[in-house]
Amino acid sequence: MPRSPLQQSDDHHRIAALAKLPVFLDLSGKRVVLAGGSDAAAWKAELLLACGAEVDLYCEAGSMSDALAALGGHPQLRHHVHPWHCGIFPGASLALADCETDDEAQAFFCAARAAGVPVNVIDKPAFCQFQFGSIVNRSPVIVSISTSGAAPILAQAIRQRIETLLPPALKHWASLAQTLRDAVNQRLPQGPARRVFWERFVDRSFATNAPPAGETATALLNTAQEIASAPRVGSVTLVGAGPGDPELLTLKAMRALQAADVILFDDLVSSEVLELARREAKRFLVGKRGGRESCRQEDINDMMVRFAKAGKRVVRLKSGDPMIFGRAGEEIARLESEGIAVAVVPGITAASAMAASLKTSLTNRHHAQQVRFVTGHSKDGDVPGTVDWASLAGPNQTSIFYMGGRMAQRIEQRLRDNGMSPETPVAILSSVSRPQERRWSGPLRNLPDAMQAIGYDQPVLIGIGSVFGELDQDGQRMPGQVCRDARAYAV
Incomplete structure (x- = not known):
């Protein structure tokens, strides 16, 4: 039975696991308790005062650092010249302390908790209910970075990079x-x-x-005013999600995902890519993968038309590049026939990611003067009957078979029947660019057995041509290996 695309997808987590919940707290006019007279306490006091808090500072005069003393004239800082005690917490929004010993930290922590006040003991994570991040201040724009205490220096480095990206204006x-x-x-x-x-x-x-x-x-x-008076018109953007690694998305693809009202995504689109999409966008899994339940193309076309005519900005998110084996032509034709604006954002196709992963040029000038992208199967469950196999078996070219895992034996047989040497180098990549990527390289005659070992559960690319002759059996480049001339593999 074809998969129904009419229900919103819950196959992918909307939000990945968070070590801490980032919260921005309004402290304007709120009372905050601060115990301790150190430089660290002074920094926290300065931060709290910048947020408009009323800070009650508890420390003896002789224990106050110069940095803290310099804040003494601030109208929202009240200095109590005695140590903290359990009666200071009622009415406080937060409680902070710089404690020398764990025993004092535990006492402060327990007293604040008993009063129902969120508490942070500086540099003692075991006694903290909340933590401070590294801050980029463009108030009212505020960026806070946290590593949950694991690597403060990393948080500072991230802050420095963000500082360079956000203009002061x-x-x-x-x-x-x-x-x-x-x-x-x-x-x-x-x-x-x-x-x-x-x-x-x-x-x-x-x-x-x-x-x-x-x-x-x-x-x-x-x-x-112009936007208000304009008619409400939806649109569809076909977006290439690339091979899976979210860092391979284009900036234009990112912007489309962030602007979408509805996302119709393929089965092969990674959850890491979906994580970058606008949170409020409704997502529908409309995947098509060989050997599994799939949505009918007509249903997908109908969904795009329906949402766009309702004024929605629709993103049709496709693995790799939408214009390569992505049925984009059918979708564009249907949308244009309905008068719906359609745009295309290209993505990195799997063959390019394969070449990058293997560090192998598909057009090495000593081996290949052309590259061919070939679908590895037809809709009737066989290799494509319209492919010119005699041409594919010729020298001086690289052929990349998409979705050809289950047809590996027939691909090998067709090429050999048309004169390709059984020693011609082949590379197989499964889940290219993803953490679970698997690879193999060897002669054409071993392709069927290798495909059995790689497995059929994940998307597979099969590359055939002498450009892959520098790879060992695990698909790694052999140091110092000189590519043999393409003629070396001729029959």
């Missing part, structure tokens, strides 16, 4: 967004139109390192 654009929000909400209803406005706002804010000019607010509100 971003804080001014974020402030402008705050002032515009109510006016935009009045002009645009919640939903796609409002999101289109804010996407254009983001594009404009990241296109410059300068703060917004005086007339920017008026221009943006005019844009909101």
